Amino acid sequence: MLGPQGRRGEVAAELHTSFPERFAERRDLSGLAADGSRRELQLEEHWFHKGHVILKFAGVDSISDAERLAAMELQIPEERRAELDAGAAYISDLVGCSVVDHDRSIGTVAEVRFGAGEAPLLVIRRDEQEFLVPYAEAFLKRADLAARRIEMELPEGLLELQAPLNEDERRRQKLEAEETRKAGERKRR
Numbered sequence: 001m002l003g004p005q006g007r008r009g010e011v012a013a014e015l016h017t018s019f020p021e022r023f024a025e026r027r028d029l030s031g032l033a034a035d036g037s038r039r040e041l042q043l044e045e046h047w048f049h050k051g052h053v054i055l056k057f058a059g060v061d062s063i064s065d066a067e068r069l070a071a072m073e074l075q076i077p078e079e080r081r082a083e084l085d086a087g088a089a090y091i092s093d094l095v096g097c098s099v100v101d102h103d104r105s106i107g108t109v110a111e112v113r114f115g116a117g118e119a120p121l122l123v124i125r126r127d128e129q130e131f132l133v134p135y136a137e138a139f140l141k142r143a144d145l146a147a148r149r150i151e152m153e154l155p156e157g158l159l160e161l162q163a164p165l166n167e168d169e170r171r172r173q174k175l176e177a178e179e180t181r182k183a184g185e186r187k188r189r
Contacts, residue, residue, distance in 0.1 A: 001031070001074060004066035005054050011066045012052045013074060016091065016114060019082050020053065026080070031072035039072070087137060093145045099124050099133070101154045106131060109150070122150075131162050 005012035023046045031039040042058040055074075060066055081090060091112045099106045099122065107126030112135070114120050119136035133139070133154065141151040 001055070001069050001072050002052070003070035004063045005049075005052075007063060009056065009060035009062050009066045011055045011057070011060070011069050012049075013055055014114070015051070015053055018084075018088070020048065022082065023053065023055075026076055030075045030077070031069055032075055033072050039069075041069075041074075087140070087143075089135075089143060089145060094122065094135070094150070097143075097145065097148045097150045099150045099152060101152050101159070106133070106152075106159065131159055133158070 001011045001013040003012060004010070023043065027043045029041045029043055031041050033039070041060075043055060044058050045056045047054050057069075060069065075092075078092075084090070094109050094112055097109045099109060105126070107124040107129070109122050110125045110130075111123045112120050113123060113132070117134065119134040121132045122135050124131045124133055133152065139152045139154055141153050143150045
């Protein structure tokens with residue numbers, strides 16, 4: 001949830017569901033905080049506004065009450081989730097999956113990000129590295145969520161573009177930046 005929206009304790013939230021109409025029938029929800037704690041929430045009313053959903057919960061009646069819900073992830077119990085179309089997956093099913101590309105291990109899905117394009121981005125971590133990979137049908141070979149494994153066929157070089165610079169590349173980049181800065185100074189004189 002993003003934070004307060006109004007004076008009566010309403011909260012604005014991003015929509016990460018293919019079933020926004022289900023807010024009308026689902027009243028018992030759970031808020032998951034960053035520290036792992038949960039808060040049970042009873043939805044009183046909701047409406048859609050500028051690409052977000054505005055939620056009013058029982059017992060959340062002021063801006064300060066609503067601020068306590070900011071940054072929580074709104075969830076429903078797993079047993080009450082809607083059936084998805086083939087190829088679709090819940091975020092909670094993707095997080096923790098190992099990802100391979102042509103039998104080469106990339107890492108483990110740490111989170112899923114939205115808003116960077118049509119396909120959500122898998123944030124895949126391995127050791128100190130982080131890779132952003134679109135969870136797009138064009139790249140997805142097979143997702144065995146029960147086995148916690150996602151097999152992909154990524155375009156050649158996609159992961160290498162995200163790799164950290166080695167010492168020589170950092171030095172070369174620094175020199176190029178310095179030369180560009182000096183050229184700009186000479187041009188202004």
